[in-house]
């Protein structure tokens with residue numbers, strides 16, 4: 001038997017849920033009620049623009065007042081007001097949004113109305129903090145004033161009211177558990193957080209200001225009491241980019257982050273099709289860090305602050321930026337996991353990524369010098385971006401810079417072209433040599449320079465990921481850190497350097513060196529390098545080091561992280577010292593000399609520490625004495 005029907009919802013059951021669980025944060029009630037007041041003003045403005053009201057719209061404003069004695073919070077506005085029918089329709093029917101109805105009615109007649117309300121639920125958030133709510137309202141139409149009262153049960157009363165002025169006044173009789181909201185600083189804090197950029201003036205009490213006046217030759221300071229307007233109704237992002245100067249963006253930045261260091265540059269977003277998005281994003285000076293900056297972007301919906309955790313709305317790498325995004329098209333009242341699958345959110349996220357890449361390209365095009373001067377501060381961001389979004393990489397690959405040890409910047413693609421002739425190995429791979437710390441690798445860099453090679457400085461925390469990524473993206477290119485092997489092995493050419501040692505001599509030499517090094521950490525190899533190269537070179541293989549670094553960045557140590565540090569020790573059989581070690585008659589003398597050159601190699605790698613270092617110094621002093 002098939003049966004169909006409607007699931008019935010009893011308002012008695014749903015009301016307590018709305019009251020307690022509609023929003024997890026109780027402080028939201030103020031945002032909702034102030035937004036309703038702002039909407040009421042915006043609606044009146046829209047009607048005035050269409051000639052549908054004769055109301056005065058010069059001084060539209062919302063006011064919040066707290067009466068500690070009466071334990072009330074009042075939110076009043078001089079907006080559109082409501083008639084008795086409207087109160088019945090919009091307030092008595094939960095989830096019937098007058099805001100949405102208004103937007104639909106006027107959507108063809110006017111441009112954006114900037115109306116915030118949408119769901120028809122916000123008003124009821126008042127009951128999260130109030131045991132009783134009263135509405136006094138008078139419509140702009142001149143209809144009789146209305147008084148509505150509800151004590152939090154499902155019954156309400158609606159009467160003729162005595163409000164004389166146009167607008168709506170909502171009074172919350174704050175319940176015992178919510179008395180914290182009767183504190184001025186609490187209300188200020190909430191207004192500051194959510195309402196700082198609402199488009200209509202919001203007044204909360206008064207404040208004292210000092211005015212300077214001319215009194216003859218002198219300046220006189222007088223104190224005056226003025227309305228405390230808590231918001232800036234015209235923040236930079238709602239203005240047209242053409243109307244703003246660099247300084248305006250900077251001062252808006254200071255308004256958002258009074259204590260932050262000045263940003264490098266900004267991007268003004270302004271889209272109205274196929275979705276609505278405005279905002280200003282700032283590039284902070286990141287230096288070499290990826291952690292500190294996150295969660296600095298503030299998300300607004302029609303100028304109401306919604307959240308500063310933007311994950312899910314913008315790609316993760318963009319959370320390194322600062323600034324404001326405003327879009328009525330982001331479904332913010334829903335869960336984060338839903339956000340990621342929302343098509344508008346995806347489009348917005350792609351758009352921002354594109355805009356950011358466009359801006360970077362524009363700066364590069366306008367002035368290479370300017371771009372280069374900013375590079376050290378933005379490279380981590382760019383690296384993070386290209387590692388996480390392939391599309392971003394495609395847009396910035398032509399302007400991804402590398403800096404050589406002489407301080408010269410070049411786009412990586414140009415750099416590879418430049419080194420191709422000299423730094424291509426016998427397997428036809430062009431080898432990019434890099435260092436994370438030129439001072440530490442001075443010896444190796446000098447050896448590379450002697451061969452006519454160039455070394456680039458890659459010192460970001462993401463370097464090991466970046467080089468692996470670039471190896472996948474760039475054809476026939478590999479990266480090697482300059483200390484990963486001897487220079488001849490880093491870029492292996494066809495012609496081998498002949499060895500001065502015979503096979504027997506090499507076999508004699510190996511155990512001497514093995515005897516002065518710990519077997520668990522070092523593997524010894526006798527090789528033939530140039531005579532002028534170092535007698536012993538200690539290196540950590542590129543692959544192993546990279547894996548360890550990547551796993552350290554990713555948190556857990558993983559498989560490679562658990563492996564002990566391993567180094568390879570290459571003894572340069574062509575170096576005169578090595579021949580003289582072999583020539584020594586006594587085993588002790590051979591060992592001492594071998595130990596000395598090994599220690600020198602360790603020292604150059606910053607690997608000689610503690611007792612070993614003390615012993616080395618002592619031994620060196622003895623050697624000099626002799």
Ligand SMILES: Nc1ncnc2c1ncn2[C@@H]1O[C@H](COP(=O)(O)OP(=O)(O)OP(=O)(O)O)[C@@H](O)[C@H]1O
Pocket residue numbers: 032036037040077079080081082090091096097098099100116117118119120121122123124168
């Ligand atoms: N201060 C006010 N002045 C005039 N009308 C109001 C006022 N407050 C509420 N209303 C009317 O009551 C309706 C319901 O308000 P409510 O806050 O519950 O929902 P909303 O603002 O439409 O949507 P949301 O749930 O997204 O806030 C509003 O759409 C509006 O028509």
